[in-house]
Amino acid sequence: MLALLSRVKAVCWPSAEIISRCSLGQDISKEAWSLFRLNCPPESALWRRIGGGFRGVCTSTALHGKVRGNNKKEMSEKKLTCHFVDYRRVKLVAGSGGKGACSFHSEPRKEWGGPDGGNGGDGGSIIIKANRFVKSLAQVIPVYKAEDGQSGGNKNCYGRNGNTSYISVPVGTVVKEQSTTITDLTEHGQEYLAVFGGAGGKGNRFFLSNENRAPMMATPGMAGQERVLQLELRTMAHAGLVGFPNAGKSSLLRAISNARPAVASYPFTTLNPHVGIVEYRDHEQVAVADIPGIIRGAHLNRGLGISFLRHIERCRFLLFVLDLSAPEPWIQLQHLFYELEQYEPGLSQRPQAIVANKMDLPEAREKLETLKSQVTQRVIPVSALTGQNTEELILHLRELYDGYLQGDGSRGVEPIRW
Numbered sequence: 001m002l003a004l005l006s007r008v009k010a011v012c013w014p015s016a017e018i019i020s021r022c023s024l025g026q027d028i029s030k031e032a033w034s035l036f037r038l039n040c041p042p043e044s045a046l047w048r049r050i051g052g053g054f055r056g057v058c059t060s061t062a063l064h065g066k067v068r069g070n071n072k073k074e075m076s077e078k079k080l081t082c083h084f085v086d087y088r089r090v091k092l093v094a095g096s097g098g099k100g101a102c103s104f105h106s107e108p109r110k111e112w113g114g115p116d117g118g119n120g121g122d123g124g125s126i127i128i129k130a131n132r133f134v135k136s137l138a139q140v141i142p143v144y145k146a147e148d149g150q151s152g153g154n155k156n157c158y159g160r161n162g163n164t165s166y167i168s169v170p171v172g173t174v175v176k177e178q179s180t181t182i183t184d185l186t187e188h189g190q191e192y193l194a195v196f197g198g199a200g201g202k203g204n205r206f207f208l209s210n211e212n213r214a215p216m217m218a219t220p221g222m223a224g225q226e227r228v229l230q231l232e233l234r235t236m237a238h239a240g241l242v243g244f245p246n247a248g249k250s251s252l253l254r255a256i257s258n259a260r261p262a263v264a265s266y267p268f269t270t271l272n273p274h275v276g277i278v279e280y281r282d283h284e285q286v287a288v289a290d291i292p293g294i295i296r297g298a299h300l301n302r303g304l305g306i307s308f309l310r311h312i313e314r315c316r317f318l319l320f321v322l323d324l325s326a327p328e329p330w331i332q333l334q335h336l337f338y339e340l341e342q343y344e345p346g347l348s349q350r351p352q353a354i355v356a357n358k359m360d361l362p363e364a365r366e367k368l369e370t371l372k373s374q375v376t377q378r379v380i381p382v383s384a385l386t387g388q389n390t391e392e393l394i395l396h397l398r399e400l401y402d403g404y405l406q407g408d409g410s411r412g413v414e415p416i417r418w
Helices: 002-007 016-023 030-039 249-256 305-313 329-343 364-374 390-410
Strands: 087-093 126-130 143-145 165-169 173-177 180-185 191-195 226-233 237-242 274-279 285-290 315-323 352-357 379-381
Touching: 087 191, 126 173, 126 180, 180 191, 191 226, 237 249, 237 305, 237 390, 249 274, 249 285, 249 352, 249 390, 285 390, 305 315, 305 329, 315 329, 315 390, 329 364, 352 364, 352 390, 364 379, 379 390
Parallel strands: 087 143, 126 165, 237 285, 237 315, 315 352, 352 379
Antiparallel strands: 087 226, 126 191, 173 180, 173 226, 274 285
16 A cells, blocks of 8 residues: 555646746746656646646636627617606506405314404505606506405405505696596695505404304405596696797707707607706706697697697796798797697797797898897897807796796795706
């Protein structure tokens, strides 16, 4: 045994100096290499000199694992754009109650244990709650189904009640049912119990009496309440950009706020409203809405006109955006006033300003002078493309906002801050 162990040679590992030189690609002296090879014969050595390195040893620091490439395609700006939603039609279904249990107590040396079926749990209800940190109805889904109550069990075990579901909506949301206003959520944390959960069924223990000592009946749970409600925002934004399609409203909103609605070098119309926030140095925030372009006959619901005009109704003051590349932009202003008055009398008389867009065009100067001579409102010439004179628009926007705060404060109405 000792003779066999004497034949086994200890493994000799290379020194740190040899490994570092091999990793750096430096030559190793013959003396150092001979000392290593004396103790490690060629037939049993795992480390062999091959061109200044070792076989099977990676001398580079790069990882040779599988490189995972980023196969995700970049989404276009139109798909990344978040739309503002101020109207939702939702179906609410409360949870049903759990059914009661029918069972009898069974225990050794107790043959007449009696009924012990427990009642079922109540179904979950759905509550609409106002939250001042929520600004849009975009997160509200079309259908809500609350949790059902669990069934009762033996040994007088009651079923668990279904959890209450909450729907967070912005402050100022009006809840309607069949065009009838039910409630107006005007304060943060205000709740409205929209649908009740069904009551749980009764177990046979509930029917135990002196006349009936062994009841065999149990009742099922009641179905939850079901309703279809309409959620509408009373105030969409402080200011609304009103104009015909391709007047440059989306470009103007990008120029004065942090919103990024989709724009392009070809004519197209916005189908969903966008809201941008204009921030001032005193930390006041003014919400500006890009209303989709309305057309002639919008009050007759041409081109989704009613839904677009409803957005304008929820703005406190208006900015009429005119396209100075049109032959007669003042005619556009007359058509806009007519459509607003036909939809709601007095809507065009709200605090307003006229924004003459596309001042970067050569023919815009002459049309601007003609426009100022035909209207009495203040005209602010801007160029959404180059950002020309947008500072004047932002300052006038603050003047309209301060007037809105003073007007609501004098009437005893708390103004809505973004």
